[in-house]
Amino acid sequence: MLIFCKECGLLLPAGKTVCPRCGAPASLPSAPSATPARPPLYETAASSPKAPVNGPRYDSPRPEKGPMGLSGYFGSLILFAIPVVGLIFMLIWSISERVRPERHRLAQAYLIRTVIFSALLLVAALVFSAVMSQIAYRMMYYPFYY
Numbered sequence: 001m002l003i004f005c006k007e008c009g010l011l012l013p014a015g016k017t018v019c020p021r022c023g024a025p026a027s028l029p030s031a032p033s034a035t036p037a038r039p040p041l042y043e044t045a046a047s048s049p050k051a052p053v054n055g056p057r058y059d060s061p062r063p064e065k066g067p068m069g070l071s072g073y074f075g076s077l078i079l080f081a082i083p084v085v086g087l088i089f090m091l092i093w094s095i096s097e098r099v100r101p102e103r104h105r106l107a108q109a110y111l112i113r114t115v116i117f118s119a120l121l122l123v124a125a126l127v128f129s130a131v132m133s134q135i136a137y138r139m140m141y142y143p144f145y146y
């Protein structure tokens with residue numbers, strides 16, 4: 001903050017209360033510049049609205065039916081483990097929209113898994129049989145190389 005002597009106009013060093021040239025007591029600068037400009041209180045209150053929003057919350061839509069319990073999941077998994085009946089239930093539940101959404105999704109997931117597993121098994125069986133037939137063929141026609 002710069003303070004000038006009101007008598008001679010000398011710029012006073014910081015912390016000096018008496019002018020070194022004329023000896024006049026240093027006065028504070030004029031009032032408007034001395035008081036830091038602060039915005040009125042109502043402006044700061046209006047600029048930060050923290051009013052709680054009391055609207056309906058749609059971030060967690062809940063299904064009408066209650067969540068399927070652990071016993072429901074276990075029952076479904078045990079049912080899916082049955083060779084033929086499980087596949088039939090899996091197909092019905094994954095197609096039907098009237099079952100619980102959890103059961104529906106579980107059936108779809110298991111159906112996809114079953115399809116992928118059986119496809120992999122089929123490929124493995126085909127490769128295995130091809131290799132075995134090739135070995136059998138060679139053993140049949142070129143027995144001395146083995």
Ligand SMILES: [Zn+2]
Binds near residue numbers: 005020
């Ligand atoms: Zn002075």
